[in-house]
Amino acid sequence: MAKKEEIQHDCEHCKSRYKSIFCQIAPEELQVINENKWCQTLEKGQQLFAEGAYPHGLFCVNSGKIKIHQMGEEGREQIVRFAKEGDVVGYRAMLAGEKYSSSATALDHTSICFIPKNVIFALIEKDASFSIQIIKLLSSNLKHAEESILHLAQKPVRERMAESLLFLKEMYGLESDGITLSVSLSREEIATLVGTATETTIRLLSEFKTKKLLSFDGRKIQIIDTPGLLKIANIHD
């Protein structure tokens, strides 16, 4: 899994740390993490961990993009969450002492650090503010998950599609041209995010293109009319 030739970063000067749950860690604690962590890079499509395996620690994303997905009926994938720079992945199962309930796969060239389980639990023991960071992270994830439940249960596919596109813009931002989504997902992946069939996804994207809300650059999606998408997504605030 870990390759010898990987560059080992330094936590103290890690840029993504300030955006993460480790932002308030004391220098001496940081030292412990630094000595025990392990850095690694993933190519697009490479899996970080798989549903059913046992976690031995958690992963901090330095750069890149990760999707968290679960296997559903008849091998159909469902994307439940995304992660980017500063996010922590694979921590839910580790904290609960369970097997992974979902898998994580890189959507891009991604750099991550692995921090062993015992280091994290020692930190929780010692540093209450770190516990609170974890609690806030879980709370935030839970809030978003419950929002997804609401939308999947009540919004029609067209609304969810518009919403998902805007979410991807929000989450991963746009390329330097100011319109192209930074994250590159296949139509099938978008379908598993929105919770619909691939053909329906293709049709809706074409429809949005016809309505001049989007345009395509090859497979890449460009957001042309954000207010228009907001309207379709039925988001007012």
Place this chain on the structure above:
Amino acid sequence: MAKKEEIQHDCEHCKSRYKSIFCQIAPEELQVINENKWCQTLEKGQQLFAEGAYPHGLFCVNSGKIKIHQMGEEGREQIVRFAKEGDVVGYRAMLAGEKYSSSATALDHTSICFIPKNVIFALIEKDASFSIQIIKLLSSNLKHAEESILHLAQKPVRERMAESLLFLKEMYGLESDGITLSVSLSREEIATLVGTATETTIRLLSEFKTKKLLSFDGRKIQIIDTPGLLKIANIHD
């Protein structure tokens, strides 16, 4: 909100404490909780807290049944979670320092205790094992929420309906006759749990009755054929 005539229970001898996140609390900490808590009972249909309000603490359920629900499009309710004896409600928003993202309503005569925010945060500061209890609770809620996402996105309504009925049996159990669901929900409430229209819920319940999977005692639902429901729900393990 709080009524003077409510009986104030004693945390030390509280039966539901052993099932809760407070099971490992030290006696002196328990004393602090006991002195600051506030007990209250709710009648069926009474709201414990409402979406958008600010939390001042959390609620422990002593007995009874609570639904956690959100308002969706056009005033349509969505049930996202349930709570019973030993469960804690209203903690997510409090821990995250946010407004409530959902409301809580009693489904029965329910007895709860309120514990103020500052007491909880002091406990997190002092007792790492309590933090871990909260972390595990959030993790468990998150796991279930992500499972709901998967099912809402991929399972057809009929499967979700069978699954929800089995979930209600699991969650709140059966009456002494061994078949009647202890929790009494209207068809409309079941619809908001399953994520479908009320008419569809009524039709599916009738279908299940015809197939001798269920029977009705007035409005109450009786589970006749659990294996049959498991089959429809497409649950194998």
Place this chain on the structure above:
DNA sequence: GCTAAATTATGACAAAAGTCATATTTGAAA
């Protein structure tokens, strides 16, 4: 550049689920 495989696109159709109208039943209050 060329080919094969994967992805995207589109049409025709089927199935699932929602909506609206209208009975019928139930249960709580007078």
Place this chain on the structure above:
DNA sequence: TTTCAAATATGACTTTTGTCATAATTTAGC
């Protein structure tokens, strides 16, 4: 009990969404 509003039930119909077949396009590998 009686009455009435709310909840449940059912039919007819529409809309949404999914499925299958097949075509066109893109991409990756040689």
